[in-house]
Structure formats: C-alpha cells, structure tokens
Amino acid sequence: MLRWLHGAWAVFEKDIKLELRSRYAINTMLLFVLSALFLTAFAVGQETLTPRIESALLWIVIVFAAALGLGRSFVSEQERGTVLLLLLHTQGGMVYAGKLLFNFLFVLGLNLLAMATFVLLVGVQVVAPGLLLTTLVLGALGLAGATTLLAAIIARTATRGPLLPVLVFPMLIPLLLAVVTATRHALPDGQGWSAVGDELLTLVGFAGVVISASIILFDYVWYD
Amino acid sequence: MPTLTERLTKGGSPKVNVERYRTIRTIVLVAVTAVAAGGFLLEIPRIQILEHTARNLYFHVPMWFTLMAAVLVSAYHSLRFLQTGDLRRDVRAREAALVGVVFGILGLLTGMVWARFTWYQGTNIWWNFDPKQSMAAVQLLIYGAYLVLRTAFDEPQKRGRIAAVYNLFALVTVPFLLYILPRQAPSLHPGADGNPAFSDFTAPSMRWVLYPAFASFIGLFWVIYTQRVRAALLKLRLYGDTD
Secondary structure: OHHHHHHHHHHHHHHHHHHHHHOHHHHHHHHHHHHHHHHHHHHHOOOOOOHHHHHHHHHHHHHHHHHHHHOHHHHHHHHHOOHHHHHHHOOHHHHHHHHHHHHHHHHHHHHHHHHHHHHHHHHOOOOOHHHHHHHHHHHHHHHHHHHHHHHHHHHHOOOOOOOHHHHHHHHHHHHHHHHHHHHHHHOOOOOHHHHOHHHHHHHHHHHHHHHHHHHHHHHHHHOO | OOOHHHHHHOOOOOOOOHHHHHHHHHHHHHHHHHHHHHHHHOOOOOOOOOHHHHHHHHHHHHHHHHHHHHHHHHHHHHHHHHHHOOHHHHHHHHHHHHHHHHHHHHHHHHHHHHHHHOOOOOOOOOOOOOHHHHHHHHHHHHHHHHHHHHOOOOOHHHHHHHHHHHHHHHHOOHHHHHHHHHHOOOOOOOOOOOOOOHHHHOOHHHHHHHHHHHHHHHHHHHHHHHHHHHHHHHHHHHHOOOO
8 A cells, every 4th residue: 555655646746747848738728728828817997796606707717627637647658658658667556546646736837726716807896805815625536536537548549639527528527517606606795605515515426436546446446 | 551441440440330330320319200290290288378388308318318328328438448559449439439429519509499489488598597598508518528628638648548537527526516506596597496397298199209309319329329439430440549
C-alpha cells in the first residue's frame, strides 16, 4: 500500500515538475479562460444577467477549458515516448492516481481563476462564498475524475484529435446540472446551503462513481 | 492461405438451430404486423385532447423498452469482451448499440411529435426538457460518441477493448440523471410527479395491444440484431476485422 502511494506520488511529482519547467498547459489554460470569459462578457454587453445564466456561462467556459486542457495529460506521454518507462516502473493504478491528482489540482486552479475573473468582469455578487468554494472543489473533482480515464483513451486513438469533448460532454450532464444549480444558490436570490444538499450529494456521488469505475477500467486502457 | 470456404467455416460459428430461428422470426414479424394493424384500427376510448393520439402509446412506449433492452445487451457484451477478448462479443456490443440507437431516435421522434400536439398544443414548442426526453437524448449522445470512438482505431482488439471501456464508463453516469433531472424541470410525463402511470389510466381494451406491442418490438429488435450480428460475424471471419 505504501509502495503504491509512493508510486502514485512519484507520477504526480513528475507531472508537476514537467509542468513547472515548461508551463505550457498552465499558460494555455490561463489565456483560454481569460479570452473565453472576455468573449462572454463582450457578447453579453451591458445586459444584467440572472444568476442562473451567470452560473451557466461560467460552467460552460470551465467545462470547455477542462476538456481542452486535460486532453493533453496522456498524449504528452505518447509524444515524449515515456509510456514504456511508466509501464516498466509503475503499475496502472499508480499512473491513474498520480494523473488524477495532478488533473484535479489543475482543474481546481482553473475553476478558481475562472470564478475570480468572472466575478470581476461581469460584476457578480457572491452571497455564500463557502458554498461557492465547495461547489468549485467538488466540481473540479468530478470533472477530473470523468476526464482522466477518457484522456487515456484519447492517447490510444490513431488521430489523438479533438475527440475528448465528444466523449466527455454527454457524461458531464449530471455534473453540470448539479454545479449550475449549486452555483446559482450561492449568488443573489439563492437560498444558500439549505437548498443545495441534494446537489452537493450528487456531486460527491458522481465523483465517487466515476473515480471507482476509472480505477476498475483503467488497466484495460493502459496495458496492451 | 486458407480458401474462402475454409475461412468462412473455421472458428466456432455460433450453433444456431436454423429451423427454430426461422420459426421465431416469422412469429415476431407476424406479431409486429398485427400490433401495427391493431394499433391503428382497433377501437380506443376517446379522451379529450388525447383523442386518437393515444394510439402513440402502442409505439412510443415499446420503443423505449427496446432501447433499454439494447443498452443492457450492449453493456453485457462489452463486459464479456473485457473478460474474454473474444471479438464476437465486441461485434455484438456494437450491433446492439447501433440498433438501439435506431429505436431510440424513433422513440424520441414519436414522443416529440406527440407532445407538440397534446401538452404544448397552441404553442410552438418541439423540444422540452422533460426528464425522460433528456435522458433518452443523453443516452443517444453517448452511443453516438461510442460509435465515433470506434472509427478512431485500426486494430480490432484495441478498438474493442477501448470501446468497451467507454461503453461501460459512460453508462455508470446515466443513473444520476434519474435523480438530478426531475429536480430541474417539472414533468408532464405519465408516471412522473404524481401523474398517473399508464397502468392507472390505460383502458383494459388497450392492454390487449400494448402488452403484445412490448414483446413484439423487443422481438423485432432481436431479429434485426441477430441478422446484423450474423452478417458482421461473417465479415469478421473473412477479413479478421470488426468494423
């Protein structure tokens, strides 16, 4: 067990180090989120938005950014030719856990950045910051959980093209509905914590189910 | 290099009792025809607003049951493929998904047209976020993605394995929709939110068509599915490839 944790941590550490060395994914996502939110803000103009539309716009941007950014996580191993090294030194489960942890932190950072930018640009008032933060964390966990396995699938395809959004969006509909409702209740006219118990429970359940299923299924994708 | 006949006969072809298969196929085709004729021609109770559109019950609801049956068949064969690596399992999973999609699209269209002229009469609404409608649409999107994903591989074993993983992985998220969708929009659908389910208001005379309709639509799925599987298995034995 300790060996397993050690292996997973090593994979995670490797990803962090590589990312900090090039900062390619971080910078790309930073600019993607900023430009997408600017586009949204310009398209909306001076119109006042209802909380429902505000949270919908925010999460659409987040989901697209995550689908674009996380698609790289296994493709980059293929391109650098490091898959064989990982296969030699670690087990499938360690690779999955390490990548999941990295992707979770990546999406969480993305969520926080998007939220902060959105609040500044569109002038959203946040009534229940604690609830919003919880939603962002749980949403990041579900997003990373659903996308990590599919990113491994993408790396195995011949084209490695823009297939990830097609694969992941139908699966994300329960998650999206829950986070949008929870976010709406954290904004003005929302009812705060009292109204979103079921949504938060759905988010926890969703993350639990996709991560458990990924752990079972990952070996079939990872090994030939 | 084995000859054509050798390639077509080698490798355990599924043991099919052809006589019995043809008998069941004939029964199914006669039953589907009888259900269609009965569905359109037999007397039904006339209820305001519904009027003759109630006949949609005979076709729309069985199509959903067929989609659900197809989903189960497809998932079962995907699971078995991961266990055994037998490409014939992969063929079955794909064909069940493909035929299921056809029934799903038909079910969605019959539901949409019906709702347009009953629930939303006088409005111009075609698509409404009714939970059952949304769930069906999500399931169809998943199968669309599944079929697109299959085209991204050249090697049959790898294609089968990864398609099976996606098929099962996407399926585990569908039950959440059951829970989360009804909270988004109120449903007018029979069987939801205290609306009576069809067993409560269906006149006894209609059951004589409805119950055979369930059996015969699932039977029709089975006939089309087995025919397609036979053709695909021959292809598999000839070219050694599934798609």
